[in-house]
Amino acid sequence: MTDVLRLVVAVAVVGLLVRTLRPAWDHRRLAIRIWRRIRVHHVVGSLALLIGVVGVATVLFAFVPLMRFGLGSLVGVSGNAVFAPVEEISVRSGGGGLEAPGVASGSGRGLLLTAAGGFFAVLLALFPWLAYVEERAFRAGLEAATLGRQIWVALRFGLLHLVMLVPIAAALAIGVAGFFYGLIYRRAFRDARDRTEPVVVPGLEEPLPAQAAWCTEAVLASTVWHATFNSLVVVLLYLGLVMGL
Incomplete structure (x- = not known):
């Protein structure tokens, strides 16, 4: 029964990602802008945040x-549901899932690395848009928030990830990242407000009104960190698969 549920989760994740391809493609200019903003300090900072x-x-x-429990415990998924397709391939190729990828060998290991590489490449392409959607939903408006509201929003951000089948401990820890993104947003908003030149958003011919422009610039700033963090997780996970860790 667990095997069937895990397969259902994997198929559902693939289906959701396929549905995301169209809006991500429609906003590819935004994604390119986000990728171009990533600098070394984003990578180093995201690594520290990940730790x-x-x-x-x-x-x-x-x-x-x-805190060890989560919805994933019920369906046999050991981590974030977004990686369920890779975990399913790992199990079916003779491995023990993402917790024991080194068990697979020969053609099974080759299949795992090839499929995982392709899947992770798709994730990397989607991350800027997905991160932007989340940042716009959770961070926009925090410029005037009290500390209590910032903590509450970060907590909601983390707990939302329970639907991704992570344990409660992981969801609360993700809330820490959410609080950090909120700090980035608030700082970027202040910086944008102090500038005199208008902010032009890709896809719009005219500059946005001041308040909206400041908010958009701040969301983009936190999105860069969010996308970098997610991308770093994927890269490290794939390196772990390659090295058999």
Whole structure:
């Protein structure tokens, strides 16, 4: 039964990603703009943030037993549901899922690395648009938020990831990243407000009104960090598969 549920999750994820391809393509100029903004400090900072997120999740997982549970426990998915297709391929190619990718060997391992590489490439292409949608939903409007509201929004951002079948500990840890993105948004909003030149958004011929322009610029700034973080996770995960970690 668990095998069937895991397969259903994998198919559902692929279906959702396919549906995302069209809007992501329609906003490809936005994605290109986000990719072009990524600098070394984004990568280094995202690595530090990832270490912090993993650290928080590990502590919660180790010392609060309830935090180990999530919807993924019911369907046999060991991590984020977005990686379920790769986990399914790993299991069917003779491996033990993403937790034991090194078990697969020979043609099975080749299939896993090829399929995972293609799947991760699609994710990398989609991340800028997906990150922008989330940042616009969760960060826009935080420029005047109290500390309490910032924490609440970050918590909601993290808990939303429970639908991705991650354990509660991971969801709360993701909330830490959400709080960081909120800080980036607020700083970028202040910087944009202090500028005198108008902000032109790709796809629009005329500059936006000041308040909307500041908000858009701030969302783009937090999106760059969000997309970099997600991309770093995927790259590290693929390197782990290649090295058999």
